[in-house]
Amino acid sequence: MASIPLLLMGCGGVGRQLLRHVISCRPLHSQQGVRLRVVGVCDSKSMVAISDVLTSEFRDDFLLQLCEIKSNGSSLLDLTKTGECQVYSGEEIGRKVIDVATALRSSSGLALIDCSASSETIGLLSQVINLDGCVVLANKKPLTSPLEYYDKLVSQPRRLRHESTVGAGLPVIATINRMLSSGDPINRIIGSLSGTLGYVMSEVEGGRPFSEVVTSAKKLGFTEPDPRDDLSGMDVARKALILARLLGHRIELDSIKVESLYPEKMGPANMPLDEFLAKGLPLLDEAIQKRIESAVSNGNVLRYVCLIEESRCGVGLQEVSKDSALGRLQGSDNVVEIYSRCYSKQPLVIQGAGAGNDTTAVGVLADILDIQDIFRHSPSAA
Amino acid sequence: MASIPLLLMGCGGVGRQLLRHVISCRPLHSQQGVRLRVVGVCDSKSMVAISDVLTSEFRDDFLLQLCEIKSNGSSLLDLTKTGECQVYSGEEIGRKVIDVATALRSSSGLALIDCSASSETIGLLSQVINLDGCVVLANKKPLTSPLEYYDKLVSQPRRLRHESTVGAGLPVIATINRMLSSGDPINRIIGSLSGTLGYVMSEVEGGRPFSEVVTSAKKLGFTEPDPRDDLSGMDVARKALILARLLGHRIELDSIKVESLYPEKMGPANMPLDEFLAKGLPLLDEAIQKRIESAVSNGNVLRYVCLIEESRCGVGLQEVSKDSALGRLQGSDNVVEIYSRCYSKQPLVIQGAGAGNDTTAVGVLADILDIQDIFRHSPSAA
Incomplete structure (x- = not known):
């Protein structure tokens, strides 16, 4: 069984669609021996995270409630009422993401999913890669930042996927990577x-x-x-x-x-x-x-x-x-x-x-499933 | 570093092209932190294998010599003169493949590559999967055998790749798998x-x-x-x-x-x-x-x-x-x-x-690179 702890940045249309797909695919992923564990979600202002990121996860009904709140234009802060999560704001968010990645480092590593449209996430993404985590992007901006930052982000190519940054779910990046790695220039x-x-x-x-x-x-x-x-x-x-x-x-x-x-x-x-x-x-x-x-x-x-x-x-x-x-x-x-x-x-x-929230989210989810072997064979599982 | 021990079945046009690509991609794969170690090659009659499959591998010049011998229509037996390998024939071949897979089980597992056109390989392929190995196919026949055998072969889908069985290197299978695993029926x-x-x-x-x-x-x-x-x-x-x-x-x-x-x-x-x-x-x-x-x-x-x-x-x-x-x-x-x-x-x-030895071999090689995470995180490496 591969257990992949997910932290989602960005709960606009793509992010919410992704959460819904994660939930609706549970029976399928269970058959495949994969469990996607959502341990945190943030937008540009707030973040909700589960207390025990090592073994716990948000319940599906909580995630659906989160999607509804964000669809209505409300704040993630409204979720504090449920008592199920910790809430962070402003600069606390970045620190908490690193805390989560650090806590998970010795087990499986974190999978950080960037469905935001922010140019500010690249520092966090690179840090998570350095903490033996993985990064999946629908957000194009980190990959178009100056080479100095880009190089850090792509330093471990197997831990970075970004199919949905070009042509949404169309298999453009996956195909190019297959061709390049097999010597077809x-x-x-x-x-x-x-x-x-x-x-x-x-x-x-x-x-x-x-x-x-x-x-x-x-x-x-x-x-x-x-x-x-x-x-x-x-x-x-x-x-x-x-x-x-x-x-x-x-x-x-x-x-x-x-x-x-x-x-x-x-x-x-x-x-x-x-x-x-x-x-x-x-x-x-x-x-x-x-x-x-x-x-x-x-x-x-x-x-x-x-x-x-x-x-x-x-x-x-x-x-x-x-x-x-x-x-x-x-x-x-x-x-x-x-x-x-x-x-x-x-x-x-x-x-x-090559566009649309559904198609883009499916591309992100396919990327997450594509890194499952890294999580299946984590040190603790061996 | 991921070290992938390869055993190639079939050294017709596709198999030989694959060996040549493995060799020419060495600098590229080295950059990516992957080493493809060829530990055995067989055709329908004979098999050559390295003595110590756990740590050793065939030298590139030996593999090129093997390609040349097969291109000329000669037998693998001609390679015995080099003294670098052990040679097996007939029913010994299957037993040796299982020996190799068993020897590698506790380290990384074997990657068995079927570039033959034989309908007889499916038993071996399934056994290698059971021995925690991986299988990559250009050979269509194992996948079109009766369901009873097919089901055993596909029992661990992450350990089986077969892009080149449909449309050669075109990313048909990879794309379908991405769509299916991400809930896009x-x-x-x-x-x-x-x-x-x-x-x-x-x-x-x-x-x-x-x-x-x-x-x-x-x-x-x-x-x-x-x-x-x-x-x-x-x-x-x-x-x-x-x-x-x-x-x-x-x-x-x-x-x-x-x-x-x-x-x-x-x-x-x-x-x-x-x-x-x-x-x-x-x-x-x-x-x-x-x-x-x-x-x-x-x-x-x-x-x-x-x-x-x-x-x-x-x-x-x-x-x-x-x-x-x-x-x-x-x-x-x-x-x-x-x-x-x-x-x-x-x-x-x-x-x-959707055809051609080069394109087909590139598809096989891309599949091999695609399973690298399984070998990177092998028990012995953890």
């Missing part, structure tokens, strides 16, 4: 890693003006509240950096060439959202339309891609063959084409939904 | 899992007669020496059975509905190969042509697929949407579409080369 990755930009480009290709597609995508909830957060390409750039670093590129986020789909003068610092939507966006239609016509005249289609090759890593609009997996992409699916020695003429292609 | 798998039949169907779709395509595919080395081995669909049926059993179907190979692309009267038992190629094959052109025309008139294309749904598992020709990944498939790539809760409207798609 990857020389090119090209992909569409933003469901929003994928949707926008395939609709624009269908003849609708760019401004109209973006406006309706925003109304449908397909974009961030300020669609410029998608159109800037920065989210794709973070994913590109994560992939490039996996391939061994020693680069920083700001060294990635990122093509924004709006000019700087229309950026959040220079133009309010309302004005951007009403006046800025329509000014962009013609240029995009021309790019598309040019692609079509070359027999290609236009996609917003991340491209990683031996000497470069960039993010932006690119013409691709309409007969490639990337060129045939429709809707909001993600797609990644990987070229290597084994996949040299035709790439290895992975395609599917 | 799969309700449908449809795929093209024969590069040969994929090539044949896409060429026939292009207007060439079936008989001409098969004949030229044979000349190009794309088919088995007797192309009926491909056209029977039995190789695809084995892959379908492996996938179906992963999804929990309690079925046997003979309960899969398999559509052969030639009638029984043209089978190897009833018609010599020459006659099949010269006279039998052309008689099949018209029927296939009609099936294709019918598919086209429905706006579809015709593919030779494996289809696994909740209540059925079948292999044969099927009309699929020309806009699906399966429908757009060209050439000899494999493609698998997986439908689940998370991938319900659009499937998760995995596509790429």
Whole structure:
């Protein structure tokens, strides 16, 4: 039996979905000889932890109550009434996480799960790795921090999993790691890693003006509240950096060439959202339309891609063959084409939904199950 | 440091390629803190093993010499001259494998790698699992044996890996296992899992007669020496059975509905190969042509697929949407579409080369690296 003590950071949509999956998979995991023991949960302000992290765990009904409280926008502090847990706030949280990891070090080690969107967690994550723990990330920010911090985080690769940082639950990272570890060197990755930009480009290709597609995508909830957060390409750039670093590129986020789909003068610092939507966006239609016509005249289609090759890593609009997996992409699916020695003429292609709380949480849970052997063969079990 | 003692069964193209990859990846694996120790190699007739399996291993130059001897069609017995190994033959082989697994049980356990095409290995494989060892398969036959034997082999799923049994190195099995273990139930798998039949169907779709395509595919080395081995669909049926059993179907190979692309009267038992190629094959052109025309008139294309749904598992020709990944498939790539809760409207798609010694061996090596945590945390290391 592998018993994996979990401490979850972040109880937004992904974190809550993860807790629900952990609970609903109990019979399945029991069959597989794995027990996921949730010993602590925190959001940006508070943390609840079980008193005895070595042998105890939160009851499932407590975790479901926690999910409900957070869904309603309430504070974790409301859980103190149940009496089942200790509660920590502010700077106590980090200290308590380290306490828990230290307490578990001599038995199995802690599995710290980062489903937050914070850039502040990397120090804690690296400390937990140093305390013989494991880290599973849905949070992209720790992996896109400066190399100085990144190197510490990835110092023990088997103890770090982060499938859901690129393409949600799509097996992109797992596949790349399999290829790299078995000596099939990857020389090119090209992909569409933003469901929003994928949707926008395939609709624009269908003849609708760019401004109209973006406006309706925003109304449908397909974009961030300020669609410029998608159109800037920065989210794709973070994913590109994560992939490039996996391939061994020693680069920083700001060294990635990122093509924004709006000019700087229309950026959040220079133009309010309302004005951007009403006046800025329509000014962009013609240029995009021309790019598309040019692609079509070359027999290609236009996609917003991340491209990683031996000497470069960039993010932006690119013409691709309409007969490639990337060129045939429709809707909001993600797609990644990987070229290597084994996949040299035709790439290895992975395609599917690359966003959504459920899919992201499933990717995190698969990562947790994937590190079970480390917990199964802990010193105390031997 | 994880030290993984390997015993390789089968030194055909895949086995030899695996040994070469193990050697060429040494610097990489050293960085990752993994050492692959080859302690024995056997083919169907002979076995060479190192004397001290607990601490020693074959030298790389010995393994390269072994590859060369086997490439030249010579016997492993020729290696006795080197004096570096013990040699076993016939029934001694099985006993020696068990001896090695038993000797290693109290330290790390043995990793038994089956790159043979034998249906006779399953007993040994199960015994090695029982001796706390691990098994990695490129050989499909053990997984398609009767359930009585299959159940023993899969009794400890973490100790069994078999990515290369379906789609060579494509991450099909790893992805399905990730989805299943994280509670994303799969309700449908449809795929093209024969590069040969994929090539044949896409060429026939292009207007060439079936008989001409098969004949030229044979000349190009794309088919088995007797192309009926491909056209029977039995190789695809084995892959379908492996996938179906992963999804929990309690079925046997003979309960899969398999559509052969030639009638029984043209089978190897009833018609010599020459006659099949010269006279039998052309008689099949018209029927296939009609099936294709019918598919086209429905706006579809015709593919030779494996289809696994909740209540059925079948292999044969099927009309699929020309806009699906399966429908757009060209050439000899494999493609698998997986439908689940998370991938319900659009499937998760995995596509790429699904055959070849290099790709298959890379898949086996990735599996070996994937079980490293079991060896890293062995009782003796703890």
